Amino acid sequence: MCIAIPMKVVSVSDNFSAVCDSGEKTETVNTELTGLATPGEWLLVFQGASQRRMTEDEALKMRTALVALSDVMSGTATQSQLDDAFADITAHTGELPDFLKAQVKVNKQ
Known part of the structure; x- marks a missing residue:
């Protein structure tokens, strides 16, 4: 990869x-x-x-995510580690971005 x-x-x-x-x-x-x-x-x-x-914050978040992915691939990842590494994804509400909301609205008309 x-x-x-x-x-x-x-x-x-x-x-x-x-x-x-x-x-x-x-x-x-x-x-x-x-x-x-x-x-x-x-x-x-x-x-x-x-x-x-x-930024340092962005780099450290990416580094944490990459370590978690490596652990997933080796079968050693824990749920807690994944929750921490991908908090921005797991906490997401699932709301569509604005450009997709607009497309859905157009398609309904």
Whole structure:
């Protein structure tokens, strides 16, 4: 499975790369798409290249969700872990987004 991973910038190598940490490994990341990186900031990284900058809150939530998915795949996830990792989904009321509400209204007419 190929997905982007949140990584924290550890150090800046040059104008086009930075050393980043995923929590599991450290690697040099190409930062040409996102520009000069700053140690301590978070980047969303896919196949060795930064795709966009992230807030720390967003990065940590994504990291928690990715760990939970890994545990699901290995069969070790607990319900409590899943509830914590996907609280934004499990707490959702199931309401349609506005653009779909409008489409339903049009279809009823």
